[in-house]
Amino acid sequence: MAFLWIPFFIALHFSTAVESSHCAVNGFPIVRNISEIPQDNYGRQGLSHITVAGSALHGFKEIEVWLQTFAPGARTPIHRHSCEEIFVVLKGSGTLYLASNSHKNYPGSPQEFPIFKNSTFFVPVNDAHQVWNTNEHEDLQVLVVISRPPVKVFIYGDWNMPHTATRLKFPYYWDEACYQTSPTKDEL
């Protein structure tokens, strides 16, 4: 009955082939067409995420660039991370919610910052924040630049959750498939 395993091995073979071409840490083209880079929502409704240049996927050690599109109403979780993060808004508008570190045990009520096409904004290191497409009529598209990849995200259930009760999500969704294939590197 060994022949019953054949489809399984064929499936395994193709799965491995797809993964190795996707997670191309060792060698990938100098120039790539962003339209041809895979996008996914990683289970987050209304999100389209493209890793333009990544640590786990492409071997960058110091910076990472994402292209993210949020459908109307779509948003990030409330989260923080200990890296620098800079956004450039390519399309649409929305709101940045930001709770600057006020030495409390939890973020507390965030400040609201309108963000808009051709604006840039940044998130201070370790400040809890959330990016939300609050424009009902248009997608929000942003280029995101982070340092110290791959990103280590601490997620809050709400703005009153103690910093110490947050959940670490590492590797993050878009790095999970490729993280195991990345070479050993120093902890940053």
Add this chain to the structure above:
Amino acid sequence: MAFLWIPFFIALHFSTAVESSHCAVNGFPIVRNISEIPQDNYGRQGLSHITVAGSALHGFKEIEVWLQTFAPGARTPIHRHSCEEIFVVLKGSGTLYLASNSHKNYPGSPQEFPIFKNSTFFVPVNDAHQVWNTNEHEDLQVLVVISRPPVKVFIYGDWNMPHTATRLKFPYYWDEACYQTSPTKDEL
């Protein structure tokens, strides 16, 4: 005759005021309109450079983002730097000239890579390269992301100049005005 000095002191006062508002290392808005950020060509013909998020200007320590527009025919010098560098092409097309490190004493003839709207490309650390708007009919606009700011650029006179004969340009043109005002930081 002391009154002759008055215009000098007035000029000095305004110069200092302008510089301090431009070089806002300590505190600048979370969200900024890129259209309102100063642009300059820094003496490089056909270039428009905007520091979207900078080390010397804004206090970032790990990443820097520039928006650069090259008129037809405009180009960077042939240069190298020991940081990661990722480009996203927003408009136009052109050519990346890249001499991968082949363990020679000089870069040698570069490879040519066509770059185009909605493409991304990267420059391997320390490889000599040049970005050139070789499209005669359209501006080339790129977002540039670098690590380890502020950038330390080694400039080649041509592709056959020995690596050891290159000229270090530090601080680079767009950082010069503000570099002295940045806080002391560790050498990266």
